[in-house]
Amino acid sequence: xxxxxxxxxxxxxxxxxxxxxxxxxxxxxxxxxxxxxxxxxxxxxxxxxxxxxxxxxxxxxxxxxxxxxxxxxxxxxxxxxxxxxxxxxxxxxxxxxxxxxxxxxxxxxxxxxxxxxxxxxxxxxxxxxxxxxxxxxxxxxxxxxxxxxxxxxxxxxxxxxxxxxxxxxxxxxxxxxxxxxxxxxxxxxxxxxxxxxxxxxxxxxxxxxxxxxxxxxxxxxxxxxxxxxxxxxxxxxxxxxxxxxxxxxxxxxxxxxxxxxxxxxxxxxxxxxxxxxxxx
Numbered sequence: 492x493x494x495x496x497x498x499x500x501x502x503x504x505x506x507x508x509x510x511x512x513x514x515x516x517x518x519x520x521x522x523x524x525x526x527x528x529x530x531x532x533x534x535x536x537x538x539x540x541x542x543x544x545x546x547x548x549x550x551x552x553x554x555x556x557x558x559x560x561x562x563x564x565x566x567x568x569x570x571x572x573x574x575x576x577x578x579x580x581x582x583x584x585x586x587x588x589x590x591x592x593x594x595x596x597x598x599x600x601x602x603x604x605x606x607x608x609x610x611x612x613x614x615x616x617x618x619x620x621x622x623x624x625x626x627x628x629x630x631x632x633x634x635x636x637x638x639x640x641x642x643x644x645x646x647x648x649x650x651x652x653x654x655x656x657x658x659x660x661x662x663x664x665x666x667x668x669x670x671x672x673x674x675x676x677x678x679x680x681x682x683x684x685x686x687x688x689x690x691x692x693x694x695x696x697x698x699x700x701x702x703x704x705x706x707x708x709x710x711x712x713x714x715x716x717x718x719x720x721x722x723x724x725x726x727x728x729x730x731x732x733x734x735x736x737x738x739x740x741x742x743x744x745x746x747x748x749x750x751x752x753x754x755x756x757x758x759x760x761x762x763x764x765x766x767x768x769x770x771x
Contacts (some may be wrong), residue, residue: 492572493527496549501631504556505599506565507541513548515540515578521606522584522701522733525550526709528575529567534560537706539603539732540579550576553602553631580709581732584699586610589673591617593665594640595658595687597679598624603701604678605632605639612639619670620644621661623683627652659686666694674699677736681748685741692737700736702727704748719743 494511501507515525524539542551556565567573584607592611596604601622611618620640624630625648636643644661645653654661662675677687678701691698704727707713711729718725721738725731 492574493576494572495567495569498567498569501553502629505553505602505629505631506556507551507553507602508564508567509544509549509551510573510576511548512550512576512578515576516543516545516548516550519543519550519579520583521586521610522603523579523581524703524709524732525552525576525578526580526706527552527564527573527577529560529563529573531574533563533574535575535707535709536560536564537580537703537709537728539701539703540606541602542606542609550578553599555599577709581728582730584610584676584701584733586614586616589614589616591619591670591672593619593621593662593670593672593675595662595675595677595679595683596620596622596636597658597677597683598629599631600679600683600701601632601636603703604676605635607676607678608636609639617641619665619672621646621658621665623647623658623661623679624652625649657686658683659690662687663690666690666696672696677701681741681745684736684739685745688736688739688741698736699733700739701732702734702739702744703732704744 496509499507519540524537526535526537538552541553554561594604594608618640619642620636621644623646646658675691675698677684684700688698704716706716706728709728711726716727719740720734
């Protein structure tokens with residue numbers, strides 16, 4: 492069992508938990524993920540590691556309440572324990588040798604972008620962070636990005652905070668201002684990463700994206716997380732989650748990611764109905 496040390500609501504649909512998991516904390520690097528089960532009969536869910544404290548033996552996860560499994564997790568409070576917490580899984584994000592990097596995060600993907608930003612900053616790289624949200628109420632981790640980047644640009648779709656517009660517009664402006672990036676790292680919704688790659692391809696800038704498709708076992712055996720990268724089949728859980736964004740077939744990935752939306756909504760509704768019955 493893995494004890495929940497603390498829990499914090501970051502916005503109406505996103506929460507942060509610090510979990511006691513010393514063996515995971517000891518080995519984890521930015522870009523890697525864990526798979527958890529809240530209870531023995533719960534769904535297996537992958538989440539990218541948001542932070543670690545190796546001395547305290549804790550791992551931080553940040554999750555968005557989407558379906559029944561994350562609703563179930565969100566019912567847990569500090570002091571309680573979750574059943575399984577397996578990791579670190581996947582290949583860590585490559586950060587060594589990079590001198591100037593733009594990290595682009597969108598929505599809850601900023602939780603994955605932050606540890607990469609922090610490590611690059613710690614290694615002495617010049618980091619420009621571009622983060623985007625739909626509106627002011629959904630903004631998370633702003634102070635953390637500011638303190639770990641040389642430049643931070645905040646974007647909101649409706650202009651309620653920061654600049655109005657998309658992260659792609661901010662990225663292209665920085666490139667046109669003469670910033671020569673060794674690499675752009677994009678983490679967020681598939682459509683956002685697709686269009687970030689369209690921008691960087693024009694300028695010949697290497698771009699790495701973090702792919703988080705449906706996963707089951709986290710070892711590559713189930714095949715659920717398969718992607719087409721450069722015409723070859725790759726498995727995000729063992730070959731990634733980071734890939735060359737200019738080689739990823741985003742249209743295929745987006746089509747596959749939408750396959751279980753109805754089921755996800757069903758499990759969410761089912762969980763809500765179960766909770767209502769328990770209250771009654």
